[in-house]
Amino acid sequence: MTGAAPSNRVRLVREHKRARYDRGTIDSILDAGLVAHLGFVDRGQPFAIPTLHARVGDLVYVHGSSASRALRAVDGGLPACLTVTHLDGIVLSRSAFEHDINYRSAILLGEMSAVGEEAEKRLALEAFMERLIPGRWAEVRQPSRKELKATSIVVMPIDEASAKVRSGGPDDGDGEDGELDVWAGQIPISTELGEPLPDPALRDGIAVSAAALALVRARRPERSGSR
Amino acid sequence: MTGAAPSNRVRLVREHKRARYDRGTIDSILDAGLVAHLGFVDRGQPFAIPTLHARVGDLVYVHGSSASRALRAVDGGLPACLTVTHLDGIVLSRSAFEHDINYRSAILLGEMSAVGEEAEKRLALEAFMERLIPGRWAEVRQPSRKELKATSIVVMPIDEASAKVRSGGPDDGDGEDGELDVWAGQIPISTELGEPLPDPALRDGIAVSAAALALVRARRPERSGSR
Numbered sequence: 001m002t003g004a005a006p007s008n009r010v011r012l013v014r015e016h017k018r019a020r021y022d023r024g025t026i027d028s029i030l031d032a033g034l035v036a037h038l039g040f041v042d043r044g045q046p047f048a049i050p051t052l053h054a055r056v057g058d059l060v061y062v063h064g065s066s067a068s069r070a071l072r073a074v075d076g077g078l079p080a081c082l083t084v085t086h087l088d089g090i091v092l093s094r095s096a097f098e099h100d101i102n103y104r105s106a107i108l109l110g111e112m113s114a115v116g117e118e119a120e121k122r123l124a125l126e127a128f129m130e131r132l133i134p135g136r137w138a139e140v141r142q143p144s145r146k147e148l149k150a151t152s153i154v155v156m157p158i159d160e161a162s163a164k165v166r167s168g169g170p171d172d173g174d175g176e177d178g179e180l181d182v183w184a185g186q187i188p189i190s191t192e193l194g195e196p197l198p199d200p201a202l203r204d205g206i207a208v209s210a211a212a213l214a215l216v217r218a219r220r221p222e223r224s225g226s227r
Numbered sequence: 228m229t230g231a232a233p234s235n236r237v238r239l240v241r242e243h244k245r246a247r248y249d250r251g252t253i254d255s256i257l258d259a260g261l262v263a264h265l266g267f268v269d270r271g272q273p274f275a276i277p278t279l280h281a282r283v284g285d286l287v288y289v290h291g292s293s294a295s296r297a298l299r300a301v302d303g304g305l306p307a308c309l310t311v312t313h314l315d316g317i318v319l320s321r322s323a324f325e326h327d328i329n330y331r332s333a334i335l336l337g338e339m340s341a342v343g344e345e346a347e348k349r350l351a352l353e354a355f356m357e358r359l360i361p362g363r364w365a366e367v368r369q370p371s372r373k374e375l376k377a378t379s380i381v382v383m384p385i386d387e388a389s390a391k392v393r394s395g396g397p398d399d400g401d402g403e404d405g406e407l408d409v410w411a412g413q414i415p416i417s418t419e420l421g422e423p424l425p426d427p428a429l430r431d432g433i434a435v436s437a438a439a440l441a442l443v444r445a446r447r448p449e450r451s452g453s454r
Contacts, residue, residue, distance in 0.1 A: 009272055034314055034328075034416070035312060035314055035328070035330070037264040037266075037275045037277075037310060037312070038275065039264075039266045039273040039274055039275030039308075040273050041268055041273050044306065045236055045306055045308070045336060046266040046267050046268050046273055046306055046307055046308050047266055047308050047334075047336075048264045048265065048266030048275040048308045048309070048310040048334075049310070049334075050264075050310065050312040050330065050332050052328065079271065079272055079273055080273055081266075081272070081273050081274050081275045082275075083264060083275040083276070083277065085262060085264070085277040087261055087262055087418075089421075090359055090360065090420075092360065092363065092423070092436060092439060093367070094367060094368055095367055095368040095369075095370070095374075096352055096353075096356060096364065096367045096368065096369055096370050096374075097352075097370045097371075097374040097377075097378070099355075099356060099359075099363075099367075101261075101262070101279065103262075103277065105277050107274075107275075107276075109272060109274075125323055125324075126323075128326075129323060129326060132317055132326075133317065133319065133414075136319065136326075137323065139409060139410070140320070140321060140322055140323050140326075140409055141321055141322040141323065141404060141407055141409065142322075142323055143322070143323050143324045144324075147322075147323075147324040150324075151324070169424070169426045169427065169428075170426050170428075173426055173427075173428025173429070174428070177368060178428060178430070179430075180368055181433060182366060182367055182368065182433070183366070183425070183429065183433050183434065183435055183436040183439070184425070184426040184428075184429055185423050185424050185425040185426045185429065185435075185436075185439070186423070186424050186426075187360075187420050187421065187422075187423050187424075187439055187442065187443060188420070188421035188422075188424065189261070189418060189419070189420055189421070190418075190419050190421065191314075191416060191417075191418055191419075192416070192417050192418075192419045193317075193414050193415070193416055194316075194414065194415035194416070194417065195414075195415075196319070196412050196413070196414050197396070197412050197413050197414075197415065198410070198411070198412040199396045199397050199400055199411040199412045199413075200396065200400075201396075201397075201400025201401070201405060201411075202400070202410065202411055202412065203405070203406075206408060206409070206410050207410065208410055208412075209319060209410040209412075212319060212410070212412070212414055215414065216414060
């Protein structure tokens, strides 16, 4: 465990050895995630909606019309939960009960609010894109005022946050189960990016996006140069 | 769009071309997901918690103590949302605004309830494991009564459900943006399993899990035989 829990609601009650409360860990999990799940309530029904997200300092911007629709039904902010989860592996223990998942997850609790300002919406769109594909923003047509108006952006502060991390192999080698004739270990899981595929409608003579190429190379250092 | 929305709450309002309401699509998204996010409210605070899940017929079982804790605070069931999301690619359009993600997501709305029966808990544990690593259940030590008692399982029916699917390249090749000198296309995303790694504490002479090997081979047909 690193740091102290900012509130009781985010303090891990079970498996507290897996808890992390430091901003470095929380930010790195948020920033490495390609997608977040946003939890909120709309007319009494809880939702957990997948969405793009981007951290800008102490704020996390989220893309999405469902959340904006829920916000329109209330005055001011709406209680929400933003979660980013990475799967890193499957842990195969000797007993069914001790099987587990290696993962990193970050959870923010707080109030979400709608972004109304055109300039802040533009900043959020740039942050979504630059986080997914660094350098792409400068390659593409910038958003028009009409497009910005049609974009729904929601923002949450990083205030009450916690992370949960499990890594490594099984834990049951020491005890009685360690004597069983059962194979134990782990299966690593990774998210891989393939080579950029051109739009069939792409006009001739347009070079492949430098940002896309750089991203694919950066995410696969072990194979760079081999293709 | 396939099928009809089972309720207004799950009907897609925007991007309705991406909606799927047929059970075949919904089940395949649920069954292929390694992790789900469970949305619910505990003492006024919405949560979206990553968890293992497994579909058994018309029910989805979910592993987790946070959800069970929330359930203990109410009589009967608790409104919940179960979401499984797969990322399949990044869509690079010619304009910032048209950038998108290829994905498949399934969302169930309904009431979750706690599983109390030992036999049903055992069935759910088996379903979690067999979905992650088919064949593993028969290889390992079965759960004891004490372990089953310590396991929190929650269940949700597949009743109000919808799926959302986006695939393919950018859509802006036809319009005015198609004339721009901007590369457009997609970057595929896939989830890859690595080779099984033995627990350093594994005793000598225990062969690698047949279930683990079969899983890794089945998930990577293009490489089978090459390692």
